[in-house]
Amino acid sequence: MSFNTNLEEVSQGVITQAKKLGCSDVSVVVTRNHTRLIRFANNLVTLSSSVVDTSIQVYVAHQTRRAVGVTHDTSPQSLERFVARLVDSASRLAPSDDYVPLPSGPFEYPEEQNYDKRLEGEELVEHAHQAVDAALKAGAKRVAGSLQSLVRRVHVSTSAGVAGDDSSTKILLNVRAFTEDNASGHGLSCASFLSEFNPEKAGRAAGEYAKMAESPRQLEAGAYDVIFTPTVVANILPLAEAASAYLIQSGLSYFSDQLNQQVGVETLNVWDYGVYKGGLGGRRLDDEGVPTQKTEIIAKGVFRNMLHNSSTAKKFGTKTTGNAGIISPQPNTVVFGEGDSTLEEMIQETKKGLLVTNNWYTRFQNLRTGEYSTLPRDAAFSVVDGKIGEPVAGFRLSDSVLRQLKSIHLISKTRNWVEWWEVETPTLAPYMLIKDVTATVAY
């Protein structure tokens, strides 16, 4: 199937076949991605790649028995075999209580899409060079990173009279800069529109952080007030993921049993958007063809809404929020509400604290209680009596999400888009100052 084959025609063919095989419900999501990638390390491009890929996700319900599959093997004969195998798999299962008829269309979809035609042909190498040069100019000795552009077209059709399209583009830069003594700094630039993309700024931030982080001292274990950058907030507080009704009903979320409860400070607000205008990615229809929407997840610190597909909505006696995932609802675009503080105010407010600019390897000890630990990565600094102090290293942060949500002291007005290795869902996140976070060190 070429990149320009008629998506609706392919979808209708799948629906017709599955219905002939006895399925009552069929949804088809055809996704076409053109991904270009530049990877660089030690100031040099290490790989340039271009991948064109079409995938077809098919959901079938056969007498309430359900199966879902994705195939990247899109020749007509292979697709026909795949659908037959999928229907056969479903028909062999026990009837499912989770079965709900697919939502009936047609629907009207919002106009808004985060799509920039210029990204269809944009050459990436020069942007990578800009990031590298800016980091070197800021004092780094070597620079590594990845720069990816994505042009995506999605078509959703269902047996319930739904048909809709979505298009989106992204350009994502993740850059790390290193100084002579291997101190490192991190920068991101994530956008759907080329006009919002700034590789030079990301490279410069990485270089400047790296330079500031030279010759760190070993941090002492203890409790600290910690200022987290948007990059870290988006990773350690995956609140929209935890709001998935599937995870909540499975008992694998710290938001289980917390609906309408005060889970955080009153200044905390979080939404899921289908498409955030001018933001990063998103979709205007979900995998069941339902229009996506703005859903209030946390309002003034109260956990207000779970994210639903039609199946979880039935379980909880409510309506879908347009977040299908056939099995588990998924967030589209996470948006933290802005606060009224600034990074400078946060620093001034802090007597004994830390500024953590990046992290990785967040692992949960207990998914239900939200206890986790994570490792700061790249530049981190002590903050003493309202000023940035010396760089620090060699520690991890060990805490619980639920405790942290109630210990947020300040939220910044500035928010940045985050999507990279450690944050899969596009997230608009602020800086946060969180009180009394436990830092531990290795023996």
Add this chain to the structure above:
Amino acid sequence: MSDSLDEDLCVAALDEASRLGCGYAEVRLHFNTYTGYSLRSGVTEPTVLVDSRGVGIRVICGGSLGFGATNVLSRQSVVEAVNMAVKMAKASGDGGEKYVLSAEEAVSDNWRVNQAKSLYELPSETVVSLLRDVDSASSREVKGFSFPVRLLRIDCSTEQKLYMNSEGSKISSVVPRVSFHSVFVGLRDGERVTVSVPPGYSGLGGSGGFELIEKLRLEEYVASRLTEIATTLSSTTAPPRGERVDVILGPNVASLTSHESVGHPFEADRVLGREAAQAGESYLKPGEYNIRLGGAEAYVSDDPTIPNSMGFYLYDDEGVKARRRRLLQAGYVSELLHNRATATKFAGRSNASARAVRYGVEPLIRMANTYIEPGDWSFEELLKDTRRGVYIKSFMEWNIDDKRLNQRYVGLEAFLIENGELKASVNRPILEISTPKYWSSIDARAKDMEFYSGMCGKGDPMQGAPVYFGSPHIRLRDVVLG
């Protein structure tokens, strides 16, 4: 797969790369099929099928590396992908890393992992019925804990490849894999815990057919492990903290340490900084070899050729014949994991560590089956020889920094050891230790070996590679727990 058609496509790609002046080209037709069966608290979840079929092409043009891929398996589309790969390589220009491959023999071979009970022909009912039996056996109350949430999953996959390169190699392979995973939420008097069996979110399984799962006797295994875990969850006894004690680590914990703090940092692309932006770097630096990382009892190997292992292969995705790699020998750095490009930089030969997990991604240096080598003690001898310490049998939470120097494992099942005997269970001992200290503290290794399966993450875009990690019981002398 139709062999003649597939080979024709590969030849067309290599011809096109040659026509465009590439010094080197390789083509990988890469087909993956996956079927996932799961049960959530006794309810059958939808079966999940994933088929991935396409071609990945790497070229070296003007010394720069380019990669292209397509899942449209027509001659025209494959030729277009070659052209795109060449265009991308040339676009790197003077700012590109010069990519030179080590000299390796051209190979022609055809290999597969046999399966007694074919995964592809496996009736869904067989798998779901087994999961139902496991669910029934694990749904009873244990030591006051009920397990109302029980997530059970069996993954079946088959990876089929045809690899050809411009040096004359042609290798086809078929590897079926199967694994079991489970997660439980336990409740007792308002207390809620999440545990997995096996602990640490690891899995059981390997390469082969469904017979590998049947041999595990999952019904008995999961029920008995859940009972053992529930027993220790009841503990409120604090572990000895802040004092020097001996620690015996069970294979569940120790196996992951070999993967995290030797396997990853011994990947030569990390050492050279090529993965710096994503998966990170290494505490090893180029040129720093034959250095001492641990004590005389520190032995770690990685071996792709272990039959029926999760990371099994006979040739890597650069066409190099696989062999065991001894990474750490008596505490000294012995060998790194190499692909053909890093081997060149280290003036050596590749040890066949390049793997790509699907058609649309480049081969990276990956572990296969990493393990602490067995010693000559029995577990009972280790225990008897320990005056005061803690036995950490299993864990749940872990992490490590991106240079692999600072690692942490939080115990799930753990017991005090006093005068050579296991005593009361202790609550969540934390081993948070630097890598050199860890490998220097090992003074004894048992004969027993256990392997766990997992998916190792690396690369951008992320590639989850099937691996084993293994270990016997080991003892650490004089370490401090948190």
